[in-house]
Amino acid sequence: MNRFQPIKHSEIECRFCDFLTPLSKHAPVDTPWLLGASYAAFVSIGALVPGWSLIVPKNHKINLTEDYTRTDFWNFVESAASILKDQYGDFSIFEHGAFDFDSQTSCGTGHAHLHMVPLSFSLFEEAQAFDKTLRWEKCLVSQIAEKSRKSEYLYVADHFQGEHTQGNICLLTKETSQFFRKVIATKLGIPDSYDYKKSKMLDITLQSFETLSSNGWNSLKNTRSA
Ligand SMILES: [Zn+2]
Numbered sequence: 001m002n003r004f005q006p007i008k009h010s011e012i013e014c015r016f017c018d019f020l021t022p023l024s025k026h027a028p029v030d031t032p033w034l035l036g037a038s039y040a041a042f043v044s045i046g047a048l049v050p051g052w053s054l055i056v057p058k059n060h061k062i063n064l065t066e067d068y069t070r071t072d073f074w075n076f077v078e079s080a081a082s083i084l085k086d087q088y089g090d091f092s093i094f095e096h097g098a099f100d101f102d103s104q105t106s107c108g109t110g111h112a113h114l115h116m117v118p119l120s121f122s123l124f125e126e127a128q129a130f131d132k133t134l135r136w137e138k139c140l141v142s143q144i145a146e147k148s149r150k151s152e153y154l155y156v157a158d159h160f161q162g163e164h165t166q167g168n169i170c171l172l173t174k175e176t177s178q179f180f181r182k183v184i185a186t187k188l189g190i191p192d193s194y195d196y197k198k199s200k201m202l203d204i205t206l207q208s209f210e211t212l213s214s215n216g217w218n219s220l221k222n223t224r225s226a
């Protein structure tokens, strides 16, 4: 698909498609801090901790199940990961995997995205403690398509190892809104701040954008001149 194609009707309300439209001007936090041929990295609006980032495919799609088996996806994620780790240390990854465009599970945006969040605790352990009714199964990131079997899912991994990342998947029987945001906000002692639509955390978001984007552009310059 050509990126200069007009945005289709079903995508008109999509904020990521809007942010990725060439030539449109956006606030810094709505601008990618790293941009590749098919993917972009943004700071998450409502970042509860510094560095919280999202990897977003340029083409509109509902989840990342197909991307997890693509080499160009992992090349991009690894570039973003090395910058993130340099600035903020180890991070967990997670996805709220939706299958319907208007599902609550998709964080209120129908455009696929992978969260990368620098945390000082195990997100998987906190997720288990937060809702003991959820059943988790070990899952390599490359097996998500096969294991999710077109059901909505939550996926989390505390140790990022690129395409070899080993995490845990939970198949959902009902839509679950902003699940991992609730887990993280609760662990941080600010449970009411989970909703990014109400708590935009603009100070953390803007500071993270400045740190990551200056490193993002430097890394692109170095790659080009190498
Ligand atoms: Zn979109």
Ligand SMILES: [Zn+2]
Binding pocket: 095, 096, 106, 107, 113, 115
């Ligand atoms: Zn999300």
